[in-house]
Amino acid sequence: MANDDREKLSVSRRAFLKGGALATGALSSTLIPLGPAEGADRAPEATDLDPRRSKIELKVNGVAYRVDVPNTTTLATLLREELHLTGTKVGCDRMQCGACTVHVNGRSVYSCTVPAVDAAGTEVLTIEGLAKGDTLHPIQQAFVEHSGFQCGFCTSGQIMSTKALLDRNPQPTEDEARQALSGNLCRCSAYKKILESVMTASRLSRA
Numbered sequence: 001m002a003n004d005d006r007e008k009l010s011v012s013r014r015a016f017l018k019g020g021a022l023a024t025g026a027l028s029s030t031l032i033p034l035g036p037a038e039g040a041d042r043a044p045e046a047t048d049l050d051p052r053r054s055k056i057e058l059k060v061n062g063v064a065y066r067v068d069v070p071n072t073t074t075l076a077t078l079l080r081e082e083l084h085l086t087g088t089k090v091g092c093d094r095m096q097c098g099a100c101t102v103h104v105n106g107r108s109v110y111s112c113t114v115p116a117v118d119a120a121g122t123e124v125l126t127i128e129g130l131a132k133g134d135t136l137h138p139i140q141q142a143f144v145e146h147s148g149f150q151c152g153f154c155t156s157g158q159i160m161s162t163k164a165l166l167d168r169n170p171q172p173t174e175d176e177a178r179q180a181l182s183g184n185l186c187r188c189s190a191y192k193k194i195l196e197s198v199m200t201a202s203r204l205s206r207a
């Protein structure tokens with residue numbers, strides 16, 4: 001492969017793992033953004049005009065938002081369709097695949113089944129919140145180095161679950177890593193490369 005081609009591949013992989021390359025820009029007409037807010041109140045507030053909607057405040061990747069959402073909206077929908085953070089994927093929409101994994105107050109959750117109103121007053125971390133500018137998070141770097149993905153659909157969920165694992169257990173065994181990521185399915189069956197990525201991420205994160 002020519003050097004130029006290698007460089008392009010490396011750049012596109014980095015962009016992809018930061019959660020940006022597959023952004024669809026899809027917008028929902030039912031959600032109304034109220035803009036950034038200073039803080040995040042804990043309790044959802046009923047809207048004046050429609051009892052089926054609530055105003056909530058939450059922080060996502062360190063940025064505070066106030067949004068007006070239908071009470072039935074999930075956190076995944078809020079992230080993807082309102083805040084345009086499409087690095088979080090929705091595969092099954094029923095707690096089966098782990099593609100939608102994000103952190104809420106430091107705990108990993110399936111955002112496809114968390115009502116957005118339950119995230120009021122919380123701090124949410126998504127794949128877009130890991131890199132610092134152009135510098136990938138060590139976990140993302142490890143996935144690049146080991147090609148820990150094929151189609152990439154499951155990758156943001158795998159990375160968020162890896163982060164949750166390494167936050168509580170910086171030096172996991174391979175069995176512990178397999179167990180921690182058992183809720184993240186990969187339809188490309190890239191599990192060997194994913195496991196190598198997780199073990200390297202553990203080393204990089206401790207360096």
Ligand code: FES
Nearest residue numbers: 091092093098112
């Ligand atoms: S989309 Fe949430 S677990 Fe599959």
Ligand code: FES
Nearest residue numbers: 150152186187188
């Ligand atoms: S890399 Fe394709 S689903 Fe995991």
